[in-house]
Amino acid sequence: MGELLSIKNLKTYFYTEDGVIKAVDDVSLSIREGETLGVVGESGCGKSITAMSILKLIPNPPGKIVDGEIIFDGKDLTKATDEEIRKIRGNKISVIFQEPMTSLNPVFTIGDQIIEAIVLHQNMNKEKAREKAIDMLKLVGIPRADEVVDAYPHELSGGMRQRAMIAMAMACNPKLLIADEPTTALDVTIQAQILDLMRDLKNKTNTSIMLITHDLGVVAEMADHVVVMYAGKVVEEANVYEIFKNPMHPYTLGLLESKPILNQDKDRLNSIPGQVPNPLNMPEGCYFHPRCSKAMDICRREQPELCSVKDGHRVACHLYREVK
Amino acid sequence: MAELKKNTNKNVELKGAKKEDIMSPWKVVKHRLRRNKLAMVGLYTLLFMIILAIFGPIVQKYVFGITMEKIDLYNISAPPSLKHPLGTDEVGRDILTRLMYGGRISLTVGIVAVSISVVIGSIIGGISGYYGGVVDGIIMRLVDIFMCFPFFPLLLMLAAVLSDYKVDPKYRIYFVMIIIGILSWTGLARIVRGQILSLREQEFMQAAEALGLRDRRKIFRHLLPNTFASIIVSATLGIGSAILSESALSYLGLGVTPPYPSWGQMVQVATDYYVMQYEYWKWIPPGVCIFLTVMAINLFGDGLRDALDPKLKR
Amino acid sequence: MIPVLIGVSIIIFLIFQAAPGDALTGMMDPKMSYETKQKLRKQLHLDEPGIIQYKYWVQNVLKGDFGESFYFKQPVGKVMNTYIWNSFYLSLASFILSVLIAIPIGVISATRQYSFMDYFFTVFALIGISMPSFFFGLLLIKWFAVDIKLFPVSGMMTAGSTAVGFAKFKDVMYHMTLPLIVLTLGSVAGLMRYTRSSMLEVIRQDYVRTARAKGLREKVVIYKHALRNALIPVVTIFGMWLPGLFSGAMITEAIFNWPGIGPIELLAVNNRDYPLLMGINMLLAFLTLLGNLIADVTYALVDPRIRLK
Ligand SMILES: Nc1ncnc2c1ncn2[C@@H]1O[C@H](COP(=O)(O)OP(=O)(O)OP(=O)(O)O)[C@@H](O)[C@H]1O
Ligand code: SF4
Ligand SMILES: [Mg+2]
Numbered sequence: 001m002g003e004l005l006s007i008k009n010l011k012t013y014f015y016t017e018d019g020v021i022k023a024v025d026d027v028s029l030s031i032r033e034g035e036t037l038g039v040v041g042e043s044g045c046g047k048s049i050t051a052m053s054i055l056k057l058i059p060n061p062p063g064k065i066v067d068g069e070i071i072f073d074g075k076d077l078t079k080a081t082d083e084e085i086r087k088i089r090g091n092k093i094s095v096i097f098q099e100p101m102t103s104l105n106p107v108f109t110i111g112d113q114i115i116e117a118i119v120l121h122q123n124m125n126k127e128k129a130r131e132k133a134i135d136m137l138k139l140v141g142i143p144r145a146d147e148v149v150d151a152y153p154h155e156l157s158g159g160m161r162q163r164a165m166i167a168m169a170m171a172c173n174p175k176l177l178i179a180d181e182p183t184t185a186l187d188v189t190i191q192a193q194i195l196d197l198m199r200d201l202k203n204k205t206n207t208s209i210m211l212i213t214h215d216l217g218v219v220a221e222m223a224d225h226v227v228v229m230y231a232g233k234v235v236e237e238a239n240v241y242e243i244f245k246n247p248m249h250p251y252t253l254g255l256l257e258s259k260p261i262l263n264q265d266k267d268r269l270n271s272i273p274g275q276v277p278n279p280l281n282m283p284e285g286c287y288f289h290p291r292c293s294k295a296m297d298i299c300r301r302e303q304p305e306l307c308s309v310k311d312g313h314r315v316a317c318h319l320y321r322e323v324k
Numbered sequence: 325m326a327e328l329k330k331n332t333n334k335n336v337e338l339k340g341a342k343k344e345d346i347m348s349p350w351k352v353v354k355h356r357l358r359r360n361k362l363a364m365v366g367l368y369t370l371l372f373m374i375i376l377a378i379f380g381p382i383v384q385k386y387v388f389g390i391t392m393e394k395i396d397l398y399n400i401s402a403p404p405s406l407k408h409p410l411g412t413d414e415v416g417r418d419i420l421t422r423l424m425y426g427g428r429i430s431l432t433v434g435i436v437a438v439s440i441s442v443v444i445g446s447i448i449g450g451i452s453g454y455y456g457g458v459v460d461g462i463i464m465r466l467v468d469i470f471m472c473f474p475f476f477p478l479l480l481m482l483a484a485v486l487s488d489y490k491v492d493p494k495y496r497i498y499f500v501m502i503i504i505g506i507l508s509w510t511g512l513a514r515i516v517r518g519q520i521l522s523l524r525e526q527e528f529m530q531a532a533e534a535l536g537l538r539d540r541r542k543i544f545r546h547l548l549p550n551t552f553a554s555i556i557v558s559a560t561l562g563i564g565s566a567i568l569s570e571s572a573l574s575y576l577g578l579g580v581t582p583p584y585p586s587w588g589q590m591v592q593v594a595t596d597y598y599v600m601q602y603e604y605w606k607w608i609p610p611g612v613c614i615f616l617t618v619m620a621i622n623l624f625g626d627g628l629r630d631a632l633d634p635k636l637k638r
Numbered sequence: 639m640i641p642v643l644i645g646v647s648i649i650i651f652l653i654f655q656a657a658p659g660d661a662l663t664g665m666m667d668p669k670m671s672y673e674t675k676q677k678l679r680k681q682l683h684l685d686e687p688g689i690i691q692y693k694y695w696v697q698n699v700l701k702g703d704f705g706e707s708f709y710f711k712q713p714v715g716k717v718m719n720t721y722i723w724n725s726f727y728l729s730l731a732s733f734i735l736s737v738l739i740a741i742p743i744g745v746i747s748a749t750r751q752y753s754f755m756d757y758f759f760t761v762f763a764l765i766g767i768s769m770p771s772f773f774f775g776l777l778l779i780k781w782f783a784v785d786i787k788l789f790p791v792s793g794m795m796t797a798g799s800t801a802v803g804f805a806k807f808k809d810v811m812y813h814m815t816l817p818l819i820v821l822t823l824g825s826v827a828g829l830m831r832y833t834r835s836s837m838l839e840v841i842r843q844d845y846v847r848t849a850r851a852k853g854l855r856e857k858v859v860i861y862k863h864a865l866r867n868a869l870i871p872v873v874t875i876f877g878m879w880l881p882g883l884f885s886g887a888m889i890t891e892a893i894f895n896w897p898g899i900g901p902i903e904l905l906a907v908n909n910r911d912y913p914l915l916m917g918i919n920m921l922l923a924f925l926t927l928l929g930n931l932i933a934d935v936t937y938a939l940v941d942p943r944i945r946l947k
Contacts, residue, residue, distance in 0.1 A: 089853035611773035619768035
């Protein structure tokens with residue numbers, strides 16, 4: 001499998017009234033064709049901003065891609081013109097957003113919104129595009145697709161809207177699908193259905209997926225490869241078996257331990273003590289050290305680099321420095 | 325399934341607040357206002373006008389011996405000169421001095437009228453939002469009725485009715501303030517009501533409930549202070565429109581009447597084409613004063629709204 | 639709506655009850671004898687208590703009879719009908735012009751928040767809101783009508799003109815220019831600020847990001863996806879403009895001597911022509927309510943989330 005997308009040393013910063021927020025700080029990762037990459041980490045660690053940087057969807061101002069490369073299909077997207085990026089958006093790379101309830105435009109019908117994307121990228125006339133839209137809605141398992149195509153978003157449930165979003169995203173057979181927490185806002189049974197659907201689609205079309213989530217259960221089920229992020233940085237990266245069998249970074253360990261027992265109160269899951277650092281005021285040394293039970297002297301002074309520890313398993317932690 | 329989101333979100337907020345709690349909320353607002361150049365231009369212009377209105381007449385009287393009624397028989401309708409920097413009017417009174425007095429009147433009318441409307445608006449809005457239900461229904465219908473009247477025609481009618489009672493010019497100005505105040509509370513009442521409705525459901529009010537506080541205390545000590553930001557913004561902008569209303573009324577001869585000067589009334593002389601064409605000093609300065617004062621208030625009020633709006637943080 | 643209208647009518651009635659004298663004072667010929675006066679009073683039910691008078695007044699209003707104007711010595715309805723349309727032409731022209739100017743600059747301001755353009759338009763809008771219309775009108779007359787004589791000082795048509803058709807239209811437009819500028823400056827400002835804040839709210843929404851992520855052009859994203867949503871609250875305030883279209887801009891019309899309802903109302907105020915004043919205000923209140931109704935209907939038309947019950 002060849003590399004489809006590779007991000008190298010990406011830095012995306014927000015220049016706000018109160019200071020610079022380094023939302024994505026020197027992140028490198030890559031996705032191979034047909035692969036699903038899971039990106040996990042606590043809220044605010046920069047998962048979405050990494051994903052949005054790929055398609056240059058960062059609100060500017062205040063956000064800006066400061067440095068780094070994003071190579072897709074052999075081309076550096078950070079240097080692409082607006083016109084070039086537009087040809088890729090929704091065509092070769094599609095996105096499903098976190099919030100199905102608000103991601104569809106309330107004043108246009110579902111059909112209009114899907115047809116718009118099809119007409120834009122695939123020389124099709126309106127009627128053909130409409131047929132294709134209905135087909136896509138059927139494909140994502142929407143009953144009565146020929147009626148739903150004329151429905152407005154508010155007439156559908158959250159799960160149905162997310163299906164419609166997926167239909168829209170898949171309509172142009174993208175090579176890469178970025179799914180930013182596609183199921184977070186949905187309830188558990190619907191979550192499972194949507195994930196099944198995505199896996200199905202992936203197997204049918206060989207689309208690569210960048211799956212962003214907080215949910216290690218979803219990662220275990222869906223991903224081939226996993227990237228763990230903390231405070232704008234990648235702290236660990238390995239294939240999915242390795243991550244679950246042999247987690248190394250203390251943060252990853254914490255995440256795995258905090259995996260809840262089923263039916264537990266959802267709000268009290270985090271067993272990693274301490275708080276996410278203030279993005280405006282990052283601690284010296286390893287960003288994780290105030291919360292790390294294994295923190296050493298050096299951790300307070302020096303930032304660990306991401307190093308290969310084993311074949312394809314990389315960690316950014318001073319504990320594993322010697323192994324290198 | 326691991327859900328890390330909820331609790332960390334709160335943490336981020338707490339952390340974010342850490343840096344700001346060195347600055348009290350009002351300091352933050354002040355800081356943000358300071359950085360807004362337009363708002364600062366507004367503020368300084370406004371301060372200048374206020375100082376001129378308060379101290380100008382005193383200086384004129386005790387330093388130059390000129391009062392608003394003093395007639396200079398040798399300079400009637402005289403253009404600007406050293407002695408009369410803005411010239412004199414048709415009976416030989418110093419225009420600059422009259423402008424300063426006019427400023428006192430316009431600013432007072434603005435402030436008093438808005439105070440009246442703020443008091444009425446927040447009390448009615450507060451009661452309506454707090455009690456909800458039937459009380460709210462009735463009050464909001466009343467607000468609808470008030471809002472049905474085109475503001476200016478109604479103002480005119482009331483002013484005309486007042487004229488018929490032959491109110492002494494000395495007291496007229498108070499009536500003008502009261503009428504403008506009474507006619508403009510509805511907008512604020514709606515804003516306050518909306519905010520109180522949503523505040524009422526919040527946790528700290530349940531605490532107040534549990535403490536068994538009396539309704540009045542709950543409304544005035546706990547709920548209304550939380551709507552302070554919107555009240556202050558709408559009051560600031562309200563002063564501007566009250567000054568505009570007063571000047572329009574006075575221009576039409578239904579507001580402040582002679583011998584008391586008011587900016588709007590001073591512009592009136594321009595209805596005479598001769599004055600309009602050749603004696604610009606009689607009517608352009610008062611018009612410019614109205615415009616500058618109201619503009620300054622609007623610039624400042626607009627900046628204040630931005631500074632008080634947490635959503636607008638850059 | 640009906641209870642509100644009743645409330646409005648009561649208040650209007652009360653204001654005029656509060657005025658000294660009664661409907662006869664303005665109409666009376668000083669030479670009229672006491673007996674004739676009494677007879678007239680009886681005829682007009684003025685000798686009866688307020689509530690009965692109110693009943694008669696409402697009955698007449700419902701029949702479309704607002705009484706007789708003291709000043710014009712004509713039925714109020716007829717007087718209003720003569721002048722209201724002149725106000726309407728002027729206001730309508732200003733309305734159209736305002737919308738055409740305000741919405742684009744509101745959008746530009748919002749999409750380039752904090753840019754030079756945004757500050758420029760913001761200051762422009764605040765000038766429009768802060769400028770007293772009578773002063774601005776007088777300034778325009780001085781500069782453009784008196785000093786350089788580019789436009790007429792006042793009126794709606796050249797005196798004695800018998801032009802018809804297009805020539806007449808041109809003549810009216812020529813007279814309309816200055817008042818139109820004054821009116822439009824005032825309304826552009828408010829509408830532009832409203833569009834701007836509505837647009838600012840919308841461009842932060844997720845669906846705008848979705849539209850961008852589809853690969854649409856920025857123009858399509860803004861003018862189709864965002865603007866369509868941002869205009870929902872804006873078009874609903876169009877309904878609120880309905881009374882404004884007929885009430886005329888009293889002061890502006892008066893300054894330019896535009897023969898609309900504004901100067902008539904001023905005349906009525908100055909001559910204490912109560913029936914005419916009551917008629918005009920009743921009509922405006924009614925139009926306000928109608929405007930609210932239209933706003934609700936438009937809301938349902940432009941926002942698919944709302945359906946008429
Ligand atoms: N528009 C913005 N302005 C300023 N800072 C921003 C903005 N958007 C994001 N950030 C910052 O970027 C950081 C990363 O945000 P991001 O949305 O990528 O988090 P995330 O990992 O996707 O979290 P979540 O799980 O909640 O979606 C956050 O700390 C946030 O403070
Ligand atoms: S570098 Fe030190 S503080 Fe950071 S995770 Fe490793 S052990 Fe903990
Ligand atoms: Mg996110």
